[in-house]
Amino acid sequence: MSIEPSNPGRLSARTQGAGDLVVCLHSSAGTHAQWQGLAQALSTRWQVLAPDLHGHGRSPQWPPSAMNTLNVDAQAVTALMESTSPHLDQRGVHLVGHSYGGAVALQIALRHPRRVRSLTLYEPVAFGVMRELAPRDPALVEITDIAYTVRGLMRRGEMDEAAARFVSYWGGDDAWTRMTAAQRTAVSLRMPAVPRHFEACFAARWSQTALSRLSMPILLMHGSLTRTPARRVVELLSRALPHAQRCELPGAGHLGPMTHEKTVTEWMAMYLDPSLATGLSRVALAA
Numbered sequence: 001m002s003i004e005p006s007n008p009g010r011l012s013a014r015t016q017g018a019g020d021l022v023v024c025l026h027s028s029a030g031t032h033a034q035w036q037g038l039a040q041a042l043s044t045r046w047q048v049l050a051p052d053l054h055g056h057g058r059s060p061q062w063p064p065s066a067m068n069t070l071n072v073d074a075q076a077v078t079a080l081m082e083s084t085s086p087h088l089d090q091r092g093v094h095l096v097g098h099s100y101g102g103a104v105a106l107q108i109a110l111r112h113p114r115r116v117r118s119l120t121l122y123e124p125v126a127f128g129v130m131r132e133l134a135p136r137d138p139a140l141v142e143i144t145d146i147a148y149t150v151r152g153l154m155r156r157g158e159m160d161e162a163a164a165r166f167v168s169y170w171g172g173d174d175a176w177t178r179m180t181a182a183q184r185t186a187v188s189l190r191m192p193a194v195p196r197h198f199e200a201c202f203a204a205r206w207s208q209t210a211l212s213r214l215s216m217p218i219l220l221m222h223g224s225l226t227r228t229p230a231r232r233v234v235e236l237l238s239r240a241l242p243h244a245q246r247c248e249l250p251g252a253g254h255l256g257p258m259t260h261e262k263t264v265t266e267w268m269a270m271y272l273d274p275s276l277a278t279g280l281s282r283v284a285l286a287a
Contacts, residue, residue, distance in 0.1 A: 011076045012058035013051035017043025021085045022094045024050040025101030028197045029190045031057035037265040049084050055193030068199035070107035092117040098257045099125050100197045119218040120268050122257050123230040128204035133236050143229035147198040163188045170254045211240040218244040219271045223252030230254050
């Protein structure tokens, strides 16, 4: 296991194991540490690369001259993939992502479909899909209001309140108060990237035609108690992607990879590598 220090313009990342490459992308206001359980499960047979995205962990801030699009993190992650796997074009990569990280994974797949062997995603928040495929959906109004609220609080310098609204929306009313003081401070420090993430996800207006070109196997996971906008994105993607399987995690919300880490790790690991299913119950996947 190793952690790559961040060089100017280069993302910091944690690598573990050896074998075919799996890249795990975290959610907004998180870090690579979100995927420690999955990395531990896979690293006996796979090489797991888990970067900190721009403005998170030990990685540099969002490039000041860059537009707020998914390509900013997608290009930086692709550069890490290329340096980690010299034979990337021949062997390909498996992408795992949660929330914003899931949207970035989809962007990488759309830009480099021949390099991506599979996608394993928990509630990828590509809200532009709603703008493109369901522009009158009330869920689009709901998530737009949240994005405006968070951005407005941050412009007034109310970072802690912005972080509290963001965390409470995705994690529940008491999610912020359940966190330790150190955790709240860490999330507040990462908040400058969050409005950029919202803009990038709204700008991801992928058409039905573009999505239909993704021919790799895709697992789309969502929680049974998640927010409506996240569920709607998964529903729309499951219809547009030709080889997508969809499964619901009972009792989980948007933060399922953290609140239900053991189950999410098992489901993702079994999807990526069925040989790891020994002793674990199989998951019924609904197409």
